[in-house]
Amino acid sequence: MTTHIVAMGGGGFSMSQFGAPTNLDRYLLELSGKQAPLVCFAPTASADDPQYINRFLLAYGTLGVRTMVLSLWDGGSARSVARLAEADVLLVGGGHTVNLVALWDVHGVSQAVRALAARGDVVLAGISAGGNCWYEGCITDSFGDVRPWHGGLGLVRGSFCPHFDGEAERAPVYTDAVATGELPAGYAADDGAAVHYIDGVPTNFVAEARGQRVYRVMPSDLPTASGVLVEPQEMTLL
Numbered sequence: 001m002t003t004h005i006v007a008m009g010g011g012g013f014s015m016s017q018f019g020a021p022t023n024l025d026r027y028l029l030e031l032s033g034k035q036a037p038l039v040c041f042a043p044t045a046s047a048d049d050p051q052y053i054n055r056f057l058l059a060y061g062t063l064g065v066r067t068m069v070l071s072l073w074d075g076g077s078a079r080s081v082a083r084l085a086e087a088d089v090l091l092v093g094g095g096h097t098v099n100l101v102a103l104w105d106v107h108g109v110s111q112a113v114r115a116l117a118a119r120g121d122v123v124l125a126g127i128s129a130g131g132n133c134w135y136e137g138c139i140t141d142s143f144g145d146v147r148p149w150h151g152g153l154g155l156v157r158g159s160f161c162p163h164f165d166g167e168a169e170r171a172p173v174y175t176d177a178v179a180t181g182e183l184p185a186g187y188a189a190d191d192g193a194a195v196h197y198i199d200g201v202p203t204n205f206v207a208e209a210r211g212q213r214v215y216r217v218m219p220s221d222l223p224t225a226s227g228v229l230v231e232p233q234e235m236t237l238l
Contacts, residue, residue, distance in 0.1 A: 003198075005124045006206075008128075008162055008185070009161075009192070009193050009194065009214070010162060013055060014128075016059075019059055024192070036064060038066045038067075038086055038087050038089070040070055041090065042093060043069065043070075043093045044092070044093075045093055045097060056091075070090075076191045085115070090116065090130070098143070121165060129142075134197075135159055137149060137158075138159055139177070148183045159177075166193060174217065185219060193208075206238050
């Protein structure tokens with residue numbers, strides 16, 4: 001059974017004009033291999049923002065799928081967590097990465113998601129905080145400033161930086177953290193771009209539009225590299 005993980009730097013319905021689904025959203029559904037997959041939206045990082053939930057329901061309601069929402073903030077979390085086992089696609093929204101991981105740990109979501117990943121036949125995906133959560137470390141603004149943070153489910157190795165081209169402070173903070181060893185090597189993704197892992201192996205790099213990229217960021221001892229090597233990956237345009 002195949003486990004897909006898609007870490008998006010930005011993009012999808014969360015960032016599209018008028019909240020319409022994009023080719024990144026459609027890509028996730030194609031990966032499920034199901035005619036009418038059950039898509040679970042996890043808005044934990046936005047404190048279960050009702051407007052965000054509504055945008056998801058409107059966007060994915062046009063795609064011929066079944067939908068559900070993982071709710072943790074207003075009670076009833078046990079039922080939501082139990083239903084995770086039914087999901088074909090788990091889509092994690094943006095917001096506060098640290099709050100997301102903390103609440104998932106307390107409510108048993110982290111354990112349930114790890115069980116999903118181990119079982120396979122599932123697509124785990126997310127934007128920004130929803131991309132960070134799959135890794136061992138990331139760049140986050142959960143504390144106010146943009147900084148490196150060690151945390152996440154660790155379903156894929158290394159670190160992640162979303163919004164690499166969308167927020168000017170992220171790129172220098174991330175490359176410095178990798179250069180100094182504060183974060184392990186990893187990937188940085190522009191808005192609209194994503195890393196696609198198949199059974200834990202980074203396999204595809206996809207984008208909604210030309211010019212949106214994913215970069216492999218690694219420490220380097222080359223004298224011209226300033227301690228870090230940033231390599232653009234070969235992209236597939238959706």
